[in-house]
Each structure stands twice: as structure tokens, then as C-alpha cells.
Amino acid sequence: MTEEKKPEEKKKRKTATEAAAKIGPMVKAMIADVLQARKEGKPIAYTFICCCYDEIVRAMDIVPAWTENYAGICGAKRDAQRFLERAESEGFSRSLCTYALCGLGFDAWREQLGEMPPDAPWGGQARPDVMLGSGQILCDPRNKWYQAAQHYIPDVPVYAVGLPWPPYESDYDYREVQDYYVKYIVEELRGLVAFLERHTGRKMDWDRLSELVDLTDRTWNLIWETYELRRAIPSPMGTGDAMNTMVPIVFMMATQQAYDFFKELNEELRHKIANKEGEVPDEKYRLMWGGGLPAWFALNDFNYFNSKGAVFPVETTYRTVEAVYNFDIDLSKISDPLEHIAWRWVKFWTYWYDKARKRPGSHPDVERLIQYIEDYKIDGIVMHEAFSCRTWHVGLIWQLNRLKKIYRDIPSLILESDIVDISSYNEADTRARIDAFIDTLEAVKSKGK
Amino acid sequence: MKSQYFAGVDIGSTMTKVVIMNRAMLASVIGPTGPEHRKLANRVMEEALAQASLPFDDITYVVATGYGRINVPFADKQITEISCHARGVSYLLPRARTVIDIGGQDCKAIKLNDNGRVVEFVMNDKCAAGTGRFLEVAAEGLGIKLEDMGRLSLEAKSKVEIGSTCTVFAAQEVVAKLSEGVPLPEIIAGLHEAIAARIHSMVGRLKIEREVALTGGGAKNIGLVKALEAKLGFPVLLPPEPLLTGAIGAALLGKDIVKQAAASGTPLPRSERRLQEVTLFTR
Numbered sequence: 001m002t003e004e005k006k007p008e009e010k011k012k013r014k015t016a017t018e019a020a021a022k023i024g025p026m027v028k029a030m031i032a033d034v035l036q037a038r039k040e041g042k043p044i045a046y047t048f049i050c051c052c053y054d055e056i057v058r059a060m061d062i063v064p065a066w067t068e069n070y071a072g073i074c075g076a077k078r079d080a081q082r083f084l085e086r087a088e089s090e091g092f093s094r095s096l097c098t099y100a101l102c103g104l105g106f107d108a109w110r111e112q113l114g115e116m117p118p119d120a121p122w123g124g125q126a127r128p129d130v131m132l133g134s135g136q137i138l139c140d141p142r143n144k145w146y147q148a149a150q151h152y153i154p155d156v157p158v159y160a161v162g163l164p165w166p167p168y169e170s171d172y173d174y175r176e177v178q179d180y181y182v183k184y185i186v187e188e189l190r191g192l193v194a195f196l197e198r199h200t201g202r203k204m205d206w207d208r209l210s211e212l213v214d215l216t217d218r219t220w221n222l223i224w225e226t227y228e229l230r231r232a233i234p235s236p237m238g239t240g241d242a243m244n245t246m247v248p249i250v251f252m253m254a255t256q257q258a259y260d261f262f263k264e265l266n267e268e269l270r271h272k273i274a275n276k277e278g279e280v281p282d283e284k285y286r287l288m289w290g291g292g293l294p295a296w297f298a299l300n301d302f303n304y305f306n307s308k309g310a311v312f313p314v315e316t317t318y319r320t321v322e323a324v325y326n327f328d329i330d331l332s333k334i335s336d337p338l339e340h341i342a343w344r345w346v347k348f349w350t351y352w353y354d355k356a357r358k359r360p361g362s363h364p365d366v367e368r369l370i371q372y373i374e375d376y377k378i379d380g381i382v383m384h385e386a387f388s389c390r391t392w393h394v395g396l397i398w399q400l401n402r403l404k405k406i407y408r409d410i411p412s413l414i415l416e417s418d419i420v421d422i423s424s425y426n427e428a429d430t431r432a433r434i435d436a437f438i439d440t441l442e443a444v445k446s447k448g449k
Numbered sequence: 450m451k452s453q454y455f456a457g458v459d460i461g462s463t464m465t466k467v468v469i470m471n472r473a474m475l476a477s478v479i480g481p482t483g484p485e486h487r488k489l490a491n492r493v494m495e496e497a498l499a500q501a502s503l504p505f506d507d508i509t510y511v512v513a514t515g516y517g518r519i520n521v522p523f524a525d526k527q528i529t530e531i532s533c534h535a536r537g538v539s540y541l542l543p544r545a546r547t548v549i550d551i552g553g554q555d556c557k558a559i560k561l562n563d564n565g566r567v568v569e570f571v572m573n574d575k576c577a578a579g580t581g582r583f584l585e586v587a588a589e590g591l592g593i594k595l596e597d598m599g600r601l602s603l604e605a606k607s608k609v610e611i612g613s614t615c616t617v618f619a620a621q622e623v624v625a626k627l628s629e630g631v632p633l634p635e636i637i638a639g640l641h642e643a644i645a646a647r648i649h650s651m652v653g654r655l656k657i658e659r660e661v662a663l664t665g666g667g668a669k670n671i672g673l674v675k676a677l678e679a680k681l682g683f684p685v686l687l688p689p690e691p692l693l694t695g696a697i698g699a700a701l702l703g704k705d706i707v708k709q710a711a712a713s714g715t716p717l718p719r720s721e722r723r724l725q726e727v728t729l730f731t732r
Contacts, residue, residue, distance in 0.1 A: 397654065411569065414654075429555075429572070432516065436531035436570055443532075443566035 013240065013299045016279040016306075017272075019265040020241035026261075027073065027247055030066075031122045037063040038126040043200035046131040046149070046156075048142050049250035050320050051163060052345045053132060053192060055216055055337070058254045059209035060193075060202040062130075066251045067145070070125045071102035075296035075420035077121050083109070084421060092148070098388040098420035100141040104148055111152040128156055130199050132192070136163035139391040159195040162188045165349035168364050170357055174350050185342035193338075206337065212254040213337045217324045217344070219259045223249060224323040226266040230313040231376050234278025236269045239289040239312035240302025241279075246318035284309030285379045285441045288372055291316050291365075291396045292384030295417045298425055301434070305382075308438045314376040316368060322351050361406040365399050370407050380411035380441050386419045411444055413437040453509040453707065454501070457699030458494060458524060459533065460517030463553025463581065464666065465490055466696040467497040469508070470704070476500035479692055482517065490521060510703035510717070514695050525719035528702055530695050531559055531570050536705075537698030538662045539565025541688045546658040549648065549677070549685075550694070551667025553581040558652040571654045573647075581666045583616045584673070587640050590620040591627065598641075601634050602672030608638035619643065637672060645676035662686045664694040 015021045037044055045057055047064040057064050074080035080098070086105035088094055094101070106125055109117040116124035131146035146158045166174035166181055193204050230237050237245075245265060248258035272278075287305070289312050295301070302312065324331050327347040334340040352364035352371075359367065372378060381403075383396045400412055413433060417425040452471055459466040461482060469476040476497040498505055505523070513524035514533040521527070530550075538548045539561060548559040556573040573580060581595075588595045609631055611619050619640070626636050644667075661681060667673050668691035678684050688694050710717045 409568070414571070428516070432529065433572055436529040436567070436572075439529050439532040440567045440570065444568065446566075 014303055015241050015244065017237050017241050017245075017265065017268055019261065019268055020237070020244040022261075023244035023247050026257075027069070027251075028122050030247075030251065031070070031073070031125075034063055034065045034126045035123050043129045043202060044126055045196075045200075046128040046146060048132070048134055051132065051134040051136065051142075051161060052341050053161060053189070054253040055209055055212040055341065056189065056193060056196070056204075057132075059205050059212050060196055060200070061205075062196060062200055062202060064251075065126055065128055067103045067125070068099045069247075069251050070106070070121075071099040071420055072296045074102050074106075074121050075422070076299070078297050078422060079119075079121050080297075080420045081422065083117075090151075094421075095388065097139075097141040097145070097390075098418055100145040100148070101388075102420050103145065104152075107149050107152045127153065130196065131156055131158045133158055133160035134163050135160055136165075157195075157199055159192055161192050163345060165346050168350075168353055168356065170362075174353055178346055178350070181346050182339065182342045185345060186336075186338050189338045189341060209337045213340050215256065215259060216254045217331060219253065219262065220321040220344075221323045221325060222259060222262045222266065223321045224326075226262050226269060227314070227319065228375075229266065229269040229273060232269075232273045232313075233286075233377065234276065234280070234283040235286065235311050235313035235376075236272035236277060236279065237265075237313075238279040238302060238306070239315040239317075240299060240306070242289075242312075242315055242318065243294050243299055243302075249318060249320060279311040279313075280306045280309060282309055283311050285311070285438070285445070286377055287312050287380050287382055288369070288376065288378045289315035289317055290369055290381040290383045290412075291399065292393055292415075293317060293386050293389055293419045294384060295386070295415075295425055296419060297422045298417065298427070298430070301415075301430060304431060304434060308434070310438065310441070312382075314372045314378070316365075316372070320348075322348055327351070359406060361402065363399070363402060365395065366402045366406070369399065369403050373407075373410065378410070379445065380413065380437065382413045382415065382437070384415045384417070386417065387424055388418050388421060411437065411440045452507075453704070454503060454507055455700040455703040455707070456494070456497070456508050456511045457533070457696035457701070457703065458490065458511065458513045458515075458518075458521055459530065459693075459695040459699060460490055460513065460515040460521065461530075461552055461695070462516050462555070464692060465493050465515075465517075466693055467493050468693055468696040468700050469497050469501045469503065470697070470700045474697065475503075477690070477693055477696070479690075490517070491523065494523065510707050510719070512699040512703040512706075514699045525703070525717075526706065528699060531557065531567055533695045533698035533702060534664055535559050535561055535565060535567045535698065536701050537694035537696075538664065538688070540697065540701055541694065542660070542662045542686045544660045545662035545686055547652070547655065547661045549652055549661060549663050550665040551581060551648065551663070551673070552665045553585075556580050556648055556651065556665075556667070558648075558655055560655050560658065569655055571651055573651055583619065583644050584640060584667075584670065586616050586620045587623050587637075590624050591633065591636065593633070593637075596669070598637050599669070599671035599673065602637040602641055603634075603675070605632070605634035605638035607635055608642055609635050611639045611643040638676075641670070641672040641676040644673060645680050648677060649680040657681070659683060660686050662688065664688060664691045666692060 043062045044065050045062050046067050080102045083102045083105035086109050087101040090108050133146045134142045166177050248261045252258040287310050352367045356362040356364045356367040385393050455470050457468045465480050465482045467478045478493050478497045480493050511524045513521035513527050514530045518527040534548055534550050538545050546561050550557050558571050560569040562568050609626055623636050663685045668687055
């Protein structure tokens with residue numbers, strides 16, 4: 001019986017920074033806070049990352065329950081299979097997003113029992129009062145997951161907020177249409193506020209919202225400045241750690257805790273740089289995690305890379321902020337907080353457009369890779385194709401090929417498995433690929449000598 | 450000066466290969482890796498030593514490669530099969546710029562630069578389709594020997610379409626075709642077409658550059674070679690014994706290491722060698 005399956009044993013990953021090591025307890029506390037909120041009758045919202053409603057939810061004192069995070073925790077604890085199997089037995093295809101499958105399996109089980117499934121990781125995921133989907137980046141689960149969850153929690157209403165941004169075209173300036181996008185997003189966000197007021201009984205505190213919008217701007221700047229420190233040689237922090245430090249970025253934005261975390265990390269990295277302390281003692285190869293969500297159950301692979309002298313000073317995954325002072329508009333002059341959020345959103349997603357237009361054949365995603373290769377002195381690129389996440393992964397190979405065509409050839413490695421489904425993963429095969437990739441890097445480096 | 454000898458040990462998922470070389474190849478042994486033979490990699494080595502009339506201590510350097518490489522206690526160094534195949538091909542077929550290795554349980558494509566170094570590679574996913582195992586299972590289902598498949602397929606006047614890419618389902622499909630009365634050569638030709646299509650799409654991730662060399666057990670199947678050539682649109686190069694390419698590359702890389710160490714005056718990187726029974730599960 002699936003219910004009786006025990007999670008596989010997992011070794012704890014070694015982090016390079018003290019800050020990253022603190023993330024586990026922080027996430028555990030975050031899950032506990034949601035469970036406590038349930039007990040106290042505070043409104044809880046199922047939420048997705050990168051939907052720019054962080055400040056809105058927090059200004060209304062609604063507790064976010066990040067469903068992708070909980071699925072990732074189940075995956076990282078190697079305890080997702082029983083929830084995936086549960087969803088499959090409910091009739092969902094195994095080839096759907098495994099975050100969604102894990103969450104749906106969990107919801108189905110919790111609702112059937114009327115309590116948390118047995119030994120639910122870190123106490124489980126609390127029943128929500130509302131669910132906030134979105135229609136951005138073509139990620140179908142953002143639209144469909146919570147609708148499907150209504151099979152099990154039909155009394156919980158869903159609001160799907162539309163969050164578009166102007167598409168990239170090499171022969172036109174998106175600024176011609178950006179105002180329309182901003183106007184549309186602002187209307188969507190106003191609709192969200194009205195929805196939340198109606199269904200949770202909480203009123204928007206507009207002054208508080210403005211404060212949180214300002215805090216978020218400052219946090220974005222601080223994160224960007226902190227991650228830029230990783231350019232140092234040797235690099236003081238790698239992507240393995242960044243898969244931890246993404247937590248304050250995507251699950252704790254608009255909180256003082258997120259700002260303070262990065263202040264601390266910033267100081268730690270400066271200290272390490274001053275003392276020439278790298279992610280590994282003998283840095284040989286500088287790699288970029290060029291795309292794809294990680295296999296949460298196999299983060300130890302980053303340590304395996306480290307054991308070969310390979311470090312990851314930069315990644316595109318979860319680097320979902322830019323310094324707002326680098327945008328071509330002054331956000332501080334926008335008095336309406338919802339308009340401020342909408343402009344920040346549009347400017348983030350169009351950030352690489354101008355650069356891409358200057359290089360024939362380029363594309364914003366490719367331009368970003370090129371910039372990071374140069375800024376972080378990158379020797380090779382690693383990507384991860386997670387079979388169940390079509391949205392993020394469908395363009396990875398294209399980006400890589402385009403990069404090599406318009407910029408330069410660079411060693412690359414494509415890893416294959418999943419975000420949550422451990423049955424897709426083969427450690428021996430993965431490590432054989434890593435070994436061969438290291439050989440390739442060495443061959444390219446020795447040729448350059 | 451005392452002669453130097455170099456051994457390459459390639460423990461693949463299906464076959465174990467050992468070569469001993471100095472300026473040329475002095476000995477080569479190929480044996481199945483199978484569950485019993487896994488314990489006996491040292492015996493394959495001993496057989497090669499006997500063939501070369503050399504005691505083990507005369508071997509200057511031993512490089513192990515293949516999936517079982519970490520479990521060869523008599524090796525001085527382990528090197529990935531990607532690098533070893535690249536080195537082997539650049540020695541045997543210097544004009545090759547792309548290598549397609551069709552092994553028992555995996556398939557890989559390697560791009561080489563003008564110096565024979567690896568610049569890029571791709572490997573198949575965790576599926577047996579596109580590997581020797583696909584044909585092995587099909588041969589079992591058809592009741593024929595694996596080594597006869599290539600020859601038989603050349604007798605085909607046409608070929609059937611095998612729709613399943615899954616090895617297990619494809620085996621079921623060929624049995625069904627057989628019961629429908631489809632001639633055996635046409636079924637085998639269809640299987641070769643299916644596996645060639647799978648390999649060709651994987652290799653397509655690299656920008657294929659001529660010449661293309663084919664190695665591994667798959668290169669010994671003339672039907673598969675022809676099917677792949679049809680997909681590529683040009684003939685491929687074949688080493689004299691495709692199964693030995695990785696082991697030869699391993700021996701040559703060992704030679705390179707010794708040469709480099711001598712040139713730089715640095716000590717030879719080597720571990721303590723133990724010629725004894727080994728398994729893939731314990732060191």
C-alpha cells in the first residue's frame with residue numbers, strides 16, 4: 001500500500017555558507033506558522049511564487065501557504081512518491097507537473113482523512129481559505145492546479161490573477177505597449193484585493209502596502225548586490241546554496257526577515273571574499289546553472305561537482321530579482337502601490353530586451369546567459385531538464401544552441417530527471433555525466449594553455 | 450631502457466574489455482560482464498597478461514574505464530568512457546570528429562576537436578531504447594542470436610514500422626508481427642530502423658561533423674550500421690574491433706599520463722594496485 005511506504009534515507013547536503021545552513025529551520029518555522037495560523041483561525045491563501053502578490057497578501061495579514069514549496073519539501077525529504085501515487089490513483093497523469101501532482105495527492109488525502117496524512121513532512125500543509133493562481137509565464141499549473149484542487153476543497157474559492165508582460169520582438173520597442181500591460185495588471189491586482197477582502201474579511205491597509213512595496217524594492221536591490229559578490233574568484237557561494245537562499249526570495253518577500261537574511265548573507269560573503277574563502281578550497285572550474293529547476297532530492301550532486309573542483313558562482317534559476325535602480329524608470333516616483341508593483345513586474349521581465357535587440361539573432365534569455373558568462377567568468381553551463389516542468393524547460397536546449405551560435409562555443413551539460421519524482425533519477429548515470437563533463441572542461445582548459 | 454606497457458580495462462554494463470599496449474596492441478580480451486563475471490575482472494586481466502606473456506608488475510600504468518571503472522583495484526587511474534572513447538577513436542580513426550558509441554545499456558555521442566579532445570557529448574536518457582539492450586530483448590523475442598540480426602536484416606526486401614520506442618513493448622510488437630506472418634528479415638530491418646531513428650535524434654543534439662565513427666557493440670551489427678548511415682546520409686567509419694575502442698583509449702591515456710609525468714618530472718599519479726577478485730559493489 002502506498003500509505004505505508006517510508007521515505008528513502010537522504011544525506012544532508014553540505015552548504016558553503018552559514019546563511020544557507022539556516023534555511024532549513026526557517027522553512028520549517030514557516031510551515032509551522034501556517035499550521036498555527038490554521039489553529040488561530042487566521043486566513044490562509046494557497047500561493048505560487050513569482051506572482052507579485054506578496055506585498056498584497058502580507059499587507060492584508062493573510063498567511064501565504066506556498067504550495068510549490070511544500071511539494072519541494074516532500075521531494076527534498078524523499079517523501080513525495082506516496083503523494084504522487086495518490087494523485088495518480090485519483091486519475092491525474094504522471095506526466096503533469098509533479099509539484100501539482102504532489103499537492104493534489106496531499107490535498108486529496110488530507111480531505112479524505114479530515115486530518116493530515118500520516119507522518120506528513122514537517123506537520124503537513126494546512127487547508128486554505130482562498131487559492132491564488134495566476135496566468136503568467138504559460139505555466140499551466142498556475143491556472144489549473146488550484147482549479148483541480150477544488151475537486152477536494154470545493155468550498156475554497158480561486159482567484160487567478162493575470163500577469164502578462166510584453167513579448168519580445170527584435171524589431172520593435174516594447175515600450176510602445178508597456179502602458180497597456182501595466183494598466184491591465186493594475187486592474188487585475190485591484191480585482192485580487194477586492195476578492196481577498198470579500199472572502200477573508202480582511203481590509204487592505206494601503207499605508208502598510210506602500211511600506212511593504214518599499215521594503216521589497218530595497219530587498220531586491222540588496223539581493224542583487226549580494227549575488228553580484230559571487231563574481232569574486234574564488235567564488236564564496238554556489239548554486240547549491242542558492243537553492244536554499246531562494247527561500248527568502250520567493251517565499252518571504254516583503255518581510256523584514258528576508259531583508260535581514262540577505263544583509264547577513266551579504267556580510268558573510270564579504271568576509272569570505274576578504275579571506276579568499278571559496279566554495280571549495282581549490283576552485284578549478286566556474287560553472288553556471290543555466291536553467292531548470294533542481295532535482296530537490298539530489299541537491300548533493302552540487303557537492304559532487306564541488307568534489308571535482310567545480311563551483312557555481314551564478315544561476316538563472318530563482319534569480320527572480322534585478323536591482324530596481326537599474327530599471328529605466330524611477331519606481332519611487334510612482335505613488336500608487338499597485339501601479340508600482342505592476343511596473344516592477346513589467347520592467348523585470350523586459351530587463352534584457354534592449355541588450356538582446358543590439359545583438360543580431362539574440363534573445364533576452366540568451367543575452368542574460370552571455371552577460372553572466374562574462375561577469376562571472378564562466379567555463380561551462382549546466383542545465384537540468386525536469387521532465388514534468390514543460391514551462392521552464394522547453395526552451396533550454398534552444399537557448400544553449402542559440403548561445404553557441406551567436407556568441408561562442410562553451411562546454412555544456414544537460415542533466416535529466418525531475419523536481420519531485422525520484423523515480424526519474426539515476427545517481428550513477430548522473431554522476432557518470434558529471435565526470436565526463438569535468439573531463440570536457442579539463443580538455444578545453446588545457447587546450448587554452 | 451625498459452619497455453613500457455599500458456593496460457586499458459573497460460568494464461561496460463554488458464562486456465568487459467582489456468587491452469595491453471606498448472607501441473602497438475599486444476593483447477586484447479573481451480568477455481561478458483554478467484553477474485558472475487563481474488567478480489572476475491582480474492581474470493580477464495590475467496588472460497590478457499598471459500596473451501602478452503607479461504607479468505602484472507611489468508605493466509607501467511593501468512587505466513580503468515566504463516561503468517565499472519571505480520571497482521578495479523588494480524587500476525592506477527579511472528577515466529570516464531567518454532574521454533577513453535574519444536582517445537581511442539582519435540588514435541584509430543584520426544579523421545573522425547563525431548563518435549557514436551552504442552553500448553549494451555547506453556548510447557552516447559561525442560564531438561571531438563582537431564586534437565581528438567572531447568568538446569561536447571550527449572548520452573541517452575534512462576531508457577533502453579537506442580541501446581544494445583533493445584536489440585537483445587528483441588532477439589530473445591524472435592528466438593534468434595543477437596549476432597545474426599545484422600546479416601538477416603540485409604535480406605529484407607522492405608521493413609516493418611515498429612511503433613513502440615519502449616523496449617518491452619517493441620518486443621511484444623515484433624512477436625505480434627511474427628505471428629502475422631511478416632518475414633523475419635523485415636521485422637529485424639524495422640527494429641534497426643527504430644533504433645537508428647532513436648540514436649539519430651539523440652545525436653542531433655550535437656552538430657554532427659564528419660567523419661562519424663561508430664563504436665561499441667552496435668557497430669558490429671551491419672544492419673544497424675546501414676540504417677544509421679541512411680539516417681545520416683553518409684557512410685560512417687568503423688574501427689577494426691569496435692568493442693575495444695574504450696579500452697584502447699584507456700591504455701593510450703595511461704601512456705599520455707606517464708609521458709606527461711616524465712616530461713614535467715612529477716611523480717606518476719597512481720594508487721596501490723591489487724590484482725584480486727573485484728565486484729561492482731565493493732572496493
